[in-house]
Amino acid sequence: MSQKTPRNFFKPLAIGAPEPMRDLPVKLERMIHFVPPHLDKVRAKVPSMAPGVDVILANLEDAIPADAKDAARAGAIEMANMYDWQGKGTGFWSRVNPLNSPWFQEDVSQLVLNAGHQLDVIMLPKVEGPWDIHFADQYVAQLEAKAGLTRPILFHAILETAQGMALVEDIALASPRMQGISLGPADLAADRKMKTTRVGGGHPFYRVIEDPKEDGSDRASAQQDPWHYTIARMVDACRMAGINAFYGPFGDIADLDACEQQFRNAFLLGCAGTWSLHPNQIAIAKKVFSPDPDEVKFARKILAAMPDGTGVAMIDGKMQDDATWKQAKVISDLADLVAGKDPDLAKAYSGD
Ligand SMILES: CC(=O)SCCNC(=O)CCNC(=O)[C@H](O)C(C)(C)COP(=O)(O)OP(=O)(O)OC[C@H]1O[C@@H](n2cnc3c(N)ncnc32)[C@H](O)[C@@H]1OP(=O)(O)O
Numbered sequence: 216m217s218q219k220t221p222r223n224f225f226k227p228l229a230i231g232a233p234e235p236m237r238d239l240p241v242k243l244e245r246m247i248h249f250v251p252p253h254l255d256k257v258r259a260k261v262p263s264m265a266p267g268v269d270v271i272l273a274n275l276e277d278a279i280p281a282d283a284k285d286a287a288r289a290g291a292i293e294m295a296n297m298y299d300w301q302g303k304g305t306g307f308w309s310r311v312n313p314l315n316s317p318w319f320q321e322d323v324s325q326l327v328l329n330a331g332h333q334l335d336v337i338m339l340p341k342v343e344g345p346w347d348i349h350f351a352d353q354y355v356a357q358l359e360a361k362a363g364l365t366r367p368i369l370f371h372a373i374l375e376t377a378q379g380m381a382l383v384e385d386i387a388l389a390s391p392r393m394q395g396i397s398l399g400p401a402d403l404a405a406d407r408k409m410k411t412t413r414v415g416g417g418h419p420f421y422r423v424i425e426d427p428k429e430d431g432s433d434r435a436s437a438q439q440d441p442w443h444y445t446i447a448r449m450v451d452a453c454r455m456a457g458i459n460a461f462y463g464p465f466g467d468i469a470d471l472d473a474c475e476q477q478f479r480n481a482f483l484l485g486c487a488g489t490w491s492l493h494p495n496q497i498a499i500a501k502k503v504f505s506p507d508p509d510e511v512k513f514a515r516k517i518l519a520a521m522p523d524g525t526g527v528a529m530i531d532g533k534m535q536d537d538a539t540w541k542q543a544k545v546i547s548d549l550a551d552l553v554a555g556k557d558p559d560l561a562k563a564y565s566g567d
Pocket residue numbers: 248249250251256257260274277278401402414464468491492493494
């Protein structure tokens with residue numbers, strides 16, 4: 216037998232570590248906003264930014280220069296104490312360096328021991344398989360016990376190697392700590408040997424072209440989404456495991472339209488949120504990952520027409536049944552969650 220028994224799956228991995236969660240906390244996670252914690256100027260903005268985002272992440276990995284890793288780690292610990300994350304409901308996460316790096320052990324031990332009481336999620340990059348999650352799981356349990364934490368810290372894996380992609384289902388199921396998985400299109404592109412220098416989004420050379428015309432006139436051609444398969448597979452793996460899928464970074468900070476389209480494709484395919492790398496991506500994520508008020512109104516019409524979720528109904532010429540009732544419930548439940556945080560959208564959803 217290569218798996219834990221059901222009873223052992225939910226046992227703490229160290230004496231004195233908190234009980235693993237059986238269900239994920241229900242939280243709005245439309246954007247995970249990346250902050251470079253070694254930059255004093257940016258770190259100082261954290262308390263004023265925190266109420267306006269769903270999650271703030273102290274990034275210790277890529278984009279932090281090697282000679283600033285210690286400063287970034289210290290900055291992340293400072294960020295943990297700059298805001299009442301647990302009391303005010305904005306998530307506080309950190310992306311640590313990979314397991315094979317010289318920084319992983321210090322990143323995790325210092326974060327858990329000095330900031331564990333505020334830290335919701337540790338983002339683990341370049342996860343190759345369930346063994347990476349198991350190692351981190353045991354290590355964090357030891358540290359949680361040492362720190363006397365009563366709430367377990369969750370894990371979020373980044374899907375950014377071909378092997379991680381091939382084993383995405385096993386990664387999603389590896390531990391009760393698993394909160395979600397993000398697409399890492401930059402590292403994944405490199406590992407797959409995709410021929411691109413972009414971070415997410417489309418590519419002008421990745422397209423379909425219509426058949427030749429008899430009159431020899433120009434053939435229409437359109438860009439396609441090179442991330443469709445990966446995102447859809449990640450969503451299936453995550454939802455199978457009862458965790459959430461997230462789009463990752465969109466690197467063309469100035470191209471707000473393309474960013475919005477990439478985020479929207481991920482939202483429609485089932486993702487719960489995305490990363491924001493720059494303040495101008497926060498508003499886009501908020502707009503895209505909050506359901507559209509007209510969709511919410513229509514969803515609520517479906518729920519009202521079929522109070523027990525069974526049968527068939529016609530609404531605005533469209534057939535509704537048990538399956539569309541479930542679709543409507545997804546949208547309505549998300550709207551309730553958003554309304555709890557956003558008074559303007561609460562008003563729009565209530566139709567006032
Ligand atoms: C492939 C991957 O792994 S992606 C994840 C790793 N990468 C990251 O985390 C990158 C995070 N983002 C950043 O570092 C920055 O946004 C950059 C480098 C991309 C661009 O930074 P800048 O050139 O300073 O952008 P810009 O000049 O438009 O910034 C405008 C303001 O927003 C601030 N700002 C920029 N990014 C952020 C951020 N992530 N959080 C908070 N404030 C920010 C800037 O400090 C600046 O503030 P100021 O007006 O007080 O001077």
